[in-house]
Amino acid sequence: MNKHRIIPIFIPHVGCPHDCVFCNQAKITGQLRAEYDQITGESVRETIERYLETIDRSQSTVEVSFFGGTFTAISLKKQKELLAAAKKAKSDGCIDFIRLSTRPDYITLPIMDHLKSYGVDIVELGVQSMDEDVLKRSRRGYDKKAVYQASRLIREFGMTLGHQLMIGLPGDTREKDFLSLQESIAMKPDLVRIYPALVIKDTEMEEAFLRGDYQPYGLDEAVEIAALMMQEYEKNDIRVIRIGLQPTEEINENADVIAGPFHPSIRELAESYLLAKRIQESMYEEMEVVIGEKDLSRLYAGGKRYFRPLLEEKKVHVKVVAEKCKNIIEIRPYQERGVL
Numbered sequence: 001m002n003k004h005r006i007i008p009i010f011i012p013h014v015g016c017p018h019d020c021v022f023c024n025q026a027k028i029t030g031q032l033r034a035e036y037d038q039i040t041g042e043s044v045r046e047t048i049e050r051y052l053e054t055i056d057r058s059q060s061t062v063e064v065s066f067f068g069g070t071f072t073a074i075s076l077k078k079q080k081e082l083l084a085a086a087k088k089a090k091s092d093g094c095i096d097f098i099r100l101s102t103r104p105d106y107i108t109l110p111i112m113d114h115l116k117s118y119g120v121d122i123v124e125l126g127v128q129s130m131d132e133d134v135l136k137r138s139r140r141g142y143d144k145k146a147v148y149q150a151s152r153l154i155r156e157f158g159m160t161l162g163h164q165l166m167i168g169l170p171g172d173t174r175e176k177d178f179l180s181l182q183e184s185i186a187m188k189p190d191l192v193r194i195y196p197a198l199v200i201k202d203t204e205m206e207e208a209f210l211r212g213d214y215q216p217y218g219l220d221e222a223v224e225i226a227a228l229m230m231q232e233y234e235k236n237d238i239r240v241i242r243i244g245l246q247p248t249e250e251i252n253e254n255a256d257v258i259a260g261p262f263h264p265s266i267r268e269l270a271e272s273y274l275l276a277k278r279i280q281e282s283m284y285e286e287m288e289v290v291i292g293e294k295d296l297s298r299l300y301a302g303g304k305r306y307f308r309p310l311l312e313e314k315k316v317h318v319k320v321v322a323e324k325c326k327n328i329i330e331i332r333p334y335q336e337r338g339v340l
Contacts, residue, residue: 011069107150124162198260222261
């Protein structure tokens, strides 16, 4: 089975035309410009070559992913320069796929023709919300109609469609999050990322938080909402490829995260919540939970944050088996004989 390997190319947010309340781009424009100028076609080629030195190409599917910015909002000249390097690697058989992310209002027919000509395979849209009031309060600069139009275009061009949703933005509620979920599902994305909103240093959201005008979700609330959204997406055969921002030197506690539901392993917490929920809903007062050894860490994630409270209500015996699986294999009545 081939491993999926990603070669990341980080594009600063210089191209983004809006100043969203959760983003600190405007405050660090000088720093971003310097980083942006260093991203060239040559640097993309060098990054691809460096990563390929450590990848067994015969055993791997390789993807170049342009992360970090609104790719289709940067200058067309820069887009062509960067995409040409990736397209050359793809034409030479060095990589298999090209991925990028952008805003819904920066997907048009000419833009899609341009992306297609450079062999782009996957386009992720920063949807954030499908609630008009939340979009307005977050200063996104588009309405939900733009999301539908962009998603349709990406589909029509035969590309893989990704949605990125942010939960807990100003004006948001769990009801609005689940309405956004249902509208997203209706557009049939192939993959999804769910980001609980964080209060980042030097943003308008930080100012609102310090004034008492905005309160982010707590960790448990964010985990529950993200977990239930993940469950619903997966019921509809839509992959959730990430929950939560990737921890970095800046995106971390005691760094640029001022407040909000930050956790370095928040997806594991969401999976643990769903496992614990399934046990909670079992009809048995005393039960044996059979689970694969690789999934035990999910059940016990966060110092048994969601598993431990169950033990106060029910008698749960965990039997670990060597089977490779995801999720609980079986919940059955407890029988003392043969239980580990």
